[in-house]
Amino acid sequence: MTATLPAAAWTARADLAALVAALDPMHEGLCRWVGGAVRDTLADVPVKDIDMATSLLPEAVITRLAAAGIRAVPTGIAHGTVTAVLGDGPVEVTTLRRDIATDGRHATVAFSSDWHEDAARRDFTINALYADPTTLAITDFFGGLDDLAARRVRFIGDAQARIREDYLRILRYFRFQARFGALPADAEAEHACAALAAGLKGLSRERVGWELIRLLAHPDPAPTLARMADLGVLGQVLPEADPAALPALIATETRAGVAPDALRRLAALLPPDPLLAETVAARLRFSAAQKKRLAVAAARRPDDADDARALAYRLGLADARDRLLLAGADIAPIAGWTVPRFPLKGGAIVARGIHAGPEVARILRQVEQRWIAEGFPDARRVEHLLDEALSSPG
Known part of the structure; x- marks a missing residue:
């Protein structure tokens, strides 16, 4: 499939043009946009991060950026990543790579000059799309364009082999399924995730917590969470969760016009038990503020909705909003309300x-x-x- 990346605000950035000119002044095809920016532009969703792949070695990237007056930070130099600090936002520039060895969590890589080889080590077909920064022509080695159009999230190559390289890809699969996928999901991907779910226990809790929070922040992750439970995946990382509790909260958020909130949704998945909530927060390495908020939400009671302003006076507006939404109650009484101070000392x-x-x-x-x-x-x-x-x- 031949395609061109649609023009977008980010593709017209002057600082990105300067970056390309610094790395590939002779237009030799030494660099391409890759991954999320390409995928999200094609899917017509907001672009947050911009990544570039290059056949230049990291040392050459640093040298060329310095010559152009662009600050370079070796953020992941061992894996070929240099961050170019630009006026309108940083760009990660990563040398083409191939995997030498993997252990389910980390990869040992060697640098490459082969674009196909670099694409083959990525996780999903929709993440292995490259765009020429000058012509915006897209290079698609594994059918990612067709998969994106069909809303199909598919591993590159053998799904189980890709997961064994990094078990976090199981959670990444479901996160991308929630955002870009449609049902029925890819059967091979689901089978591989279910078969290898036990490998999630070997991951760091921070990585697991980070993926769960990003998944729960999507507009409607409820069907995906339910599928994770059915496949035995959710029980490996969050055995306390009840996915059946999530749709009601999402419906309440939608009625209230409230933006999705991952931590509130995590609270909905958990029983109303503050001690258990604190245990989960500690296990997932949440911050002290996140831990406190989760525990307050878990302390919810049947009478929370009886007096919204009294609840807000006791807890503060933010925690009261969580508790009211979790109760399926109207938050209008505290919208725009300033919590008063008790005037008696x-x-x-x-x-x-x-x-x-x-x-x-x-x-x-x-x-x-x-x-x-x-x-x-x-x-x-x-x-x-x-x-x-x-x-x-x-």
């Missing part, structure tokens, strides 16, 4: 003749609870509530 109670200590704290709690129940009235009403609290026994 302990000093005001002491000034009314109550000795500082537990009794002051008890009265504060009593008045605050009534203030919340009445919908956060003004300071004058709080004074009346305090009068009533002080005049009541106990």
Whole structure:
């Protein structure tokens, strides 16, 4: 299939033209755009990262960039990657490679000058598309264009062999299936993922967590998560998950016009158990902030939707939004709402003749609870509530 990359905003970037001129001034075909930028442009989805492949060795890349006044950072020099720091965003420039050895997690590579050889070591056909930076002509060695048009995610070559090179490709397969795939999925790919799912246990938890978060951030990953469970893949990385809980949250997010949020969706997959949520977050090497948010979401209760603003006062707007959405409740009451400050301080109670200590704290709690129940009235009403609290026994 012969094709040309459609013109896009990124293909017209002046700094990219300068990069190409630095690396291939004589237009000898020494470099091509590759991977996500090519695939996403063809699929008409936003392009985030731009990668370039080149037959130049890393040292030559660094030398040519330096001569052109372009800063070069050897971010992955052992694997042939140099990052060109450009005005409108960095570009990873990677020398063509072939795999010498793999162990299911890492690959030992040798540099190559063969474009087909470089394409053959990539994971999926839709990720092995190259575009000439000058003509935008696409090179497609393995039918990636047809697969992209058919919304088919397919491994290059033997699926099980590709997975054994790096077991993370199982999770990558499902992530790309959620974004670019259609049903029925590629039978060989699914069979290979199911057969080799146990290999996921040998991966670092950070890599697994990162893939899960990226998968859950897609518009509707629910069918993919369900399929992962059916194939025995999800149980290897997240045995606590119940995929049946995800569609309801996605439907609520859609009704509310809320953008997909991976961590909230992960909370939906887990039981309402804060300790379990913290265990999962620690296992996946989440940050302290992510761990706390997941635990707060897991502490959800059936009465969360009874008073949205009271919930937001207790938890903060962000955590309350999570809990309301997880409950399938309306978030309109807290949309654009500013959480008020309780206008009463302990000093005001002491000034009314109550000795500082537990009794002051008890009265504060009593008045605050009534203030919340009445919908956060003004300071004058709080004074009346305090009068009533002080005049009541106990």
